[in-house]
Amino acid sequence: MNKPILELQGVKTIVNKGTSSETTILKGLNLKINEGDFITIVGTNGAGKSTLFNVIGGNLHADEGKILHNGQDITNTTEEQRTAFLSRVFQDPKLGTAARMTVAENMLLATKRGERRHLIPRKLKSNMDRFTKLAATMNNGLENRMNTATGALSGGQRQALSFLMATIKRPDVILLDEHTAALDPHTSLNLLHATNERITKDHLTALMITHNLEDALEYGNRLIVLKDGEIKADFNAEQRKSLTPEKLYTYFEG
């Protein structure tokens, strides 16, 4: 039995508290994320998927329940404190990278995650080989643009850089928030393949939100369906084998 790297116990989030529009988004969520889990998450619009990531990431606080990291209660820690073990890639390629800095500088910055940030040019030079090799694993020419300002990259290259930055320090948990959704089909598939390769080869722990049911079934070792702020289904690798996109779709109905 794997030990959970992250655990949510009865997590509730309530917005607009005390007003007529008070809403409970997550309704007492229980979730154990084991080391090496690669979980795909699907659910209708408004099911609470991003809220789940916000609550794990510390951008939103749980109104009830607990969040444990390696058994330690982190419920009341800040987003910044959680960056020491957690990283997130958003849908928007503009988030997650500094536009005016070069690809290599952004990567160096990412190696300082959770630490005091000092850019030391000498360190950039000595890391260039490693960074270039890492960039080449994304299969989209990023390795030829190491000294280019990030704002001048294509959306796919920028998103690939965000992913590399999120994984460069080997966080305990990576949150992928529809990170390929804003890309064209070819670029999106390329990034998904690179993502999958990196996560499985390096045995990283990741959660990936997607609206593509085929992708949800193809990648990862576990699939969660969120509905109305609750976990409707949690399939392990074995159970997933008998699922099809059509069967999965039935969880969205009603």
Ligand SMILES: Nc1ncnc2c1ncn2[C@@H]1O[C@H](COP(=O)(O)OP(=O)(O)OP(=O)(O)O)[C@@H](O)[C@H]1O
């Ligand atoms: N800060 C907030 N204030 C008020 N309502 C909110 C807030 N954050 C989320 N909601 C509402 O909570 C519900 C869940 O939102 P959330 O963004 O988590 O859904 P989602 O599953 O990620 O949806 P989508 O697939 O559209 O991205 C939605 O109805 C949303 O409008």
